[in-house]
Amino acid sequence: MPIITLLTDFGYRDEYVGLMKGVILSINPTVTLVDITHAIDSQDILQAAYAIHSAYRYFPAGSVHLIVVDPGVGTGRSLLALEMKKQFFVAPDNGVLTLLFGEHDETRLVRLSNADYFWETVSRTFHGRDIIAPVGAHLSQGTDLYQLGDAISPAEAVRLKDIEPQRADTGEITGTIVSVDHFGNLISNIHHQMLTQIEQFTADNRVIIRIGSHVIPGICRTYADVPPNKALGLIGSRGYLEIAVNKGNAARRLNVGKGDTVQVKI
Template sequence: MAIITLTTDFGITDPFVGVMKGVMLSINPSARFVDITHEIEPQNIKQAVYVISSSFEYFPAGSIHLCVVDPGVGSERKPLAFEAEGHFFVGPDNGIFTEVARKRKPAQIREITNPAYMLEKISATFHGRDIFAPSAAHLSMGAPLESFGPRLANLKSMDLPWEMRPSPNLLVGEIIYIDQFGNAITNLTRALIEKTARELNSSVIKVELEEASVDGILPHYSAAGDEDTLSATFGSWDTLELFVKNGDAALLYGLETETDVRIRFL
């Protein structure tokens, strides 16, 4: 049975996700669904980029990843399906697959134009139901990618907030995601931070925000002392994460996505 993962900004209050699953089950009653998240911030493609790219590799080869964060729905942006080293992806060509394409080489990128893989009536506001869900379901039934439509040369890329190094002893990134616990996940990777520390022969690191700072990076959550103190560690995405032990860092310190985070090497 094919696995179809879902990542959207639809939330769980409205019927949108359930309707998409109903469409897919009508085509493939044996489909298995895994909800990655439906709580991407509305229209936040950049956040979806990181969530998708940090999640898909934990699924078996042959999985189909349906991703709908689509502020351009109804516009000229293309619906597409493609394969990347054993994984299949369906969604809008709006940059949402930027990091997937960096990790895995895309192949067979196809614009979805075949009406056989869409619902008969297409809404201008809900391509998740009318185009993407049925396309994912037909893929799960073995439909070949070449039958979906014309080949595209490449995927649309998104300009992402890459880490900056404005001076030798300073890295600058940003918060890209706030999880359910109020932990603030950044785009500053363990690999980059440790590499920079080695280059500078530095063992002292200071994490700086506009109105708070953290001395050092802890090995895990439990290593933090006071339960109201902002601390830093490397989280499960292997990126720098700001947290409060047994608390909500985002709430206590007013942390939001796109907040700048600086790493200073002393």
């Protein structure tokens, strides 16, 4: 049974998610629909890029991922369909696929143009319902990617700039908080592979984390490695460095949020 996932900034109050699902089921009523999240902050392309990059690998081959964080809807920006690692991604050409382009050399990418695979009418303000959803449904039925539009190379797609953390000659890593989860954990863009110089993630290792006006020693294994209400750093389930407060809310406690800088000194 084919799987289609949805990742949007629509929230849960309005009808937008439900209408996308209705269109999908009208074309392929056998599909399984999975909501990755609809709580991406409004128009936050960077947050969405990291979210889909972290999530897709947990789905089976043949899955179709629809990403709708689209502040440029109705403008001249195009829409893309990407095939990579036997999975499909349909999204605006606004940089939200940036991290996926570097995942694998063997990819197929098209710029959507074949209206035969769109909804009967296309709103200027809801391409998620009228283009992305029907295209995803057709992909789930086995439609070949190249029937959907003209092939392009990833180099021709829009990419987000300066989204990777930087390592100085001194070894210091400077990254950014890209997301704050429901618990107030501060999720950075510093992947654990950048910290491979550390032999063990223990509370007494030689790592110093600086965020805002706060200095946090070491990288822990679990939230409970420190006393309640104490800040810590650890590698979260996404594989990225997180700043948390045991049994507390790090964003509120440290007065830090999305876009703020985090530095790691080894």
